[in-house]
Amino acid sequence: MAIRATMVFVMLAMAGCASKDKTGQAKKGAGSTQPVAAGAAWQDKFEVDKADLAARGMSKYIILQPGRRAEYQSKDGKLIITVLPETKTVDGVETAVVEERESEGGKLKEVSRNFFAINRKTGDVYYFGEEVDIYKDGKVVDHEGAWMSGENGAHFGMLIPAQPKAGQRFHAEVAPKVAMDRCEVKDTNAKVATPLLGTFNGCLKIDETTPLEKGTSHKVYAPNVGLIEDDEMMLVRVEGGAG
Secondary structure: OOOOOOOOOOOOOOOOOOOOOOOOOOOOOOOOOOOOOOOHHHHHHHHHHHHHHHEEOOOOOOEEEEEEEEEEOOEEEEEEEEEEEEEEEEEEEEEEEEEEEEEEEOEEEEEEEEEEEEOOOOOOOEEEEEEEEOOOOEEEOOOOOOOOOOOOOOOOEEEEEOOOOOOOOEEEEEEOOOEEEEEEEEEEEEEEEOOOEEEEEEEEEEEEEEEEEEEEEEEEEEEEOOHHHOEEEEEEEEEOOOO
């Protein structure tokens, strides 16, 4: 799940969260909006009881239910993210399998299977690794960026916190020399317009970087909808699952 716009399948679904509002009035959120001190360290270790983690469920920011499918488009690209019916045990935790299929110019570019788990008590969601197939001319040519928690010094990171705060910084991936994506919360109450689906209030904005390469990826999550903007990729359709 590298910075090139294929990170997450995150769906907001909980009463009390800010939601899409054509009138411009956002509902009050349950989480704190107090910012974190500027320049906070990147969190790369997460104290969590693995017994509290599950492959299925929903919280303020995610729905992990089989059949949930979101489609995104850019000028030349297409991305489809689907929660598959299967699960996979990674590092002693049963995780959801979330498939991402990215195409460019009508040709398949990458297919990844991402492994997520949700904390039943807090709603925080953790990232346990991914299998990656990179395609060229219809054939798999590489597996760059693949990693698994518990293998080769890698351990799980945080996909997204249940109650993010502006300035919060954390690693989504902790696989030395392979995948080290990290996230910084820039805004928890943004208003964002989309070409096809209208304007959303109470949006979450996250910037992603990695010490392994230059550049920043920008992502936006809308209440009760989820990831609506991933750099040039824009949400055009979502269906299935709960929420």
